[in-house]
Amino acid sequence: MVVPILPEFPTIFGVRADDASWLITITLLTAAVGTPLISRLADMVGKKRMLQVSLAFMVTGSALPAVSASFAAAVVGRGLQGFAIALIPVGISLLRDHLPARKVAGATALMSATLGIGSALALPLAGMIDAAIGWQGIFWVPAAFGAIMLVAVRIVVPESPVRTGGRFDWFGALLLSGALTALLMAITKGGAWGWSSPGTLATFALAAALLVVWIPFERRVTNPLVDLRTSTRRPVLLTNAASALVGFSMYANMLLTTQQLQLPDSLAHGFGLSVMAAGFAMIPGGMAMALFSPFSAYITNRRGPRTTLFVGAAVMAVAYLARTQLDHSVAFIVLGAMFVSIGTAITYSSMPMLIMESVPRTETASANGLNSLLRSIGTSTASAVVAALLTAMTVTAADLAAGQAGGVPGSLAHLPAPGAFDTAYYAAAGAAALACAVALLIPKPARGGRGAQGRTPHHDRISPEA
CATH class of the missing domain: 1.10.287 (Helix Hairpins)
Structure with missing residues (x-):
């Protein structure tokens, strides 16, 4: 929700634009650092408890900037919001502990899809809230919903009996x-x-x-924070590698689509949409993620999560290649972004299932947390690569003057060139194609091992309390 309003924050807080970018950077940092820590604690002291801790961080972090209205408070608040990313791996591990085995794949697929759904809805919603009640609303609204979820988790969600012992x-x-x-x-x-x-x-x-x-x-x-013996097993190691690649490919979609749609329509490759309109263009992709989560569960239940990962990554790669050719209308760009989102939903649903096939039940949350961490590194890398491409490959006034009578305004002299978007799309397609190759290298689970059907291998350690 902060991304569409980011250009306004230098004026709101009286800071430079590069200082305002810390409102994004600090969240990425705390999400990456906090996810493995919270996930490990979830395995040790209780998954429901750490869900509540994550939500409490998010509520506090959302309310703090709205109450204080200072830049320092906004940075601290955004940092606290980052801890909420751990809700996904911890929540998926709770699903595994409580749901019947036949429902785990579908529930995991839907919960994984919420990442894309939330991102797609937040972009236009932020603009609407900002226009209606001011910038503080983009912090008050998450605080209110987070508080409702905190109460709901406490009342509805049962604690998991599966624990691991030892010291943190x-x-x-x-x-x-x-x-x-x-x-x-x-x-x-x-x-x-x-x-x-x-x-x-x-x-x-x-x-x-x-x-x-x-x-x-x-x-x-x-009692390590990350069990490297488990993490270096071939299925886990390759799944985590695929997570970083898919994270790169997924995040490029969000960054590139909205920027391309907002380029001035005086450019041949621009469409002149407002921030809010560009945000609305992402909604079909978010809705498609929710609609296709049952499909990804169907593939997982019939063919296994390895096949699901391959299919999803292949859809992403083909969609990006198509986007390099079909970028002449808003409809085609939205359609291309939607197919990338569909591939993202399919891949995201497969990775927790691959992890849970290969780790002890007592390490589910921490193993999924490490997988989320690798995805965060992939998204951060995508942000850096996309920014580098869009600033290195620009349209100059001389390039456009030949096609426009009367010259070109100076404000158009340093906007991203068409080749910058195409190069970024090829890079994202390449990352998705590599994820396909990684998926083929992941071994099938051994007969008698734990898979989607919920069997537990002999090395699972359940605490005496369980």
């Missing part, structure tokens, strides 16, 4: 948090700082150094 790995959490913060800072700010600048290179180096310390430590500790 605080030192491992500190090392991983530092590494992820440095990595995502370098990815998200590298374009502004300069990719070869000392600051960017030093931040990448810090991330690598912390990971070099963290990996052997996690292998030695009794």
Whole structure:
């Protein structure tokens, strides 16, 4: 909901545009850092409890900027909102613990699709709320809905009896948090700082150094934050790799579609839509994700989640290739974005099922949290790549003057060129195609292992309380 209003925040808070971008960056950082921590705690102290903690962070973070109306409060609030991303992996693990096995695939598909549905609805909704009650409304409305959900979870959702024992790995959490913060800072700010600048290179180096310390430590500790022995199993490792690729491909769709539709219609490849109208153009994709979630569950139940991942990634790749050719009307752009969203819904529904086939029941939340983390790294990378392409490949006044009598206004001199969008679409198609290849490499679950039918292998550890 913040994205459409982002250009207004420098004026609202009296800050520079690059400072206002922290309202996006801080959420990406806390989502990436908080998801594995909350997911691991969910396995240890209770999934329902950590759902409530995530919602409490989101409600507090949403209300804080509206109450304070200062830039510092908005940054802190947006940071707290990022912890709510953990709702998805923790919620999916709860579905697995409580639902009949035959319903897990469908429920997981629908819950995974809510990521796309929420994103699609938020874009036009933010503009409507801003016009009706002001910018504070984009924080008050999530706070109100979050509070309702917090009460509903407390009343309706049962706690899971599945727990893992041991102590929380605080030192491992500190090392991983530092590494992820440095990595995502370098990815998200590298374009502004300069990719070869000392600051960017030093931040990448810090991330690598912390990971070099963290990996052997996690292998030695009794109760690791991330069980690397489980995470390096071929099915889990390849699924996480696919998650990063799909995250890249998915996020490019959202970034590119709205920007292309908002380009001035004086450009041959522009359509001159308002922020709100461009947001409405994303709604068909969000609705398609909800409609196709039963289809992805059908594929999973009949052919397995590996096939589901391949089909979804293939749909994304073909849709992006088509978008490089069919970009001459709003209808075709919306249709292309919708098919990318359909592929996204299918792939997102498959990955939690692949993870749950390959990890002990007591590690479901933390394993899904790591998968979400890899997806976040993919989306952050997509944001950096798309920004680099759209700023490097621009239309100049000289390029347009030949096709327009009377010259070109100076404001059009540095807008993204058609080739920038096509290159980004090819990059997204390539990421989706690689995800297809990864899907083919994922081994089928061994006979007698745990799969969609809910069988539990002998190495699952259930706590005495369960």
